[in-house]
Amino acid sequence: MAVVTAPKQDRSRATRQRLLQAAVACLAERGWAGSTVSVVAERAGVSRGAAQHHFPTREDLFTAAVEYVAEERSSALRALPVQNRAAVLEALVDLYTGPLFRAALHLWVAASNEEQLRARVTELEARVGRETHRIAVELLGADESEPGVRETVQGLLDMARGLGLANLLTDDAARRKRVVAQWGRLLHEVLG
């Protein structure tokens, strides 16, 4: 049986991905103060030197991590089979209740007090926000040339973010389900 050795480039990419996934998990569980390159390298089973080869600074690692996971989520969302609007709304809201949201939240809050992080996270957040909006419009079948539709979708994503925050300390799933069901009905009236 032939042993297939992954080319160097593939191994390097796999190491990078392990680091990014470990970084998001670490940020979600320990927050910014508890998240260093060393802690992430250990969690990923990668040497500190290898980690620093991929990500020279802590800021590089964590902004790349949040971006990577956000992109994975966007792809998964885009790949959803065409569904009814209620299911789409639920999937959109779910984006804001998992470890990615927790990780991003820790990064935003740290960035609000740390100059080095602030510019990078602001730029990242704008990019991820635009992309999420585009996907939401597409999945909801919303026609943004109609007055008020753009702001309705934006408000929904703001609500989803607020629901994510409400879920930070306690399991808010039961209340969230009722709120989303009601706003789904209102959405249907606006979008037709």
Place this chain on the structure above:
Amino acid sequence: MAVVTAPKQDRSRATRQRLLQAAVACLAERGWAGSTVSVVAERAGVSRGAAQHHFPTREDLFTAAVEYVAEERSSALRALPVQNRAAVLEALVDLYTGPLFRAALHLWVAASNEEQLRARVTELEARVGRETHRIAVELLGADESEPGVRETVQGLLDMARGLGLANLLTDDAARRKRVVAQWGRLLHEVLG
């Protein structure tokens, strides 16, 4: 001219309030990691011993601070003259864009990773959340016996929280104004 000396109890209350206000400002500006009893005492112009007399632990000081400012805000909101619904909605959303929201956000996020804080902040958040909901229902003239009205108001407050988060790193006022105007129209259709 007679010098009026405040009774001891009044001075003590004034010291307590200075500490609470300094604690919220400190939390909003520096986050949890940068907020200690000593830093707050210095900012309030109070000795560390006096601060510890009022608040034996860091957790005591910061949860009391967020609660105190939340209560001040609730009173101010209740005292608003009866206004049209658009103005009420704007005032409610404004609650989530100032230093109190930033301070509370830092406290929530810290509590998600620190066991000592978690139970206290969860309890505080539930209390403040119920109170804000009550005030919103009252000011909006919402009849919660109608189906869907309760969830509509909850969703609005979730949206307001999400808008607060969107305002953390950049000034989001222009976008927020358009979103709130549109959701105000939707609200009007539900509440009649």
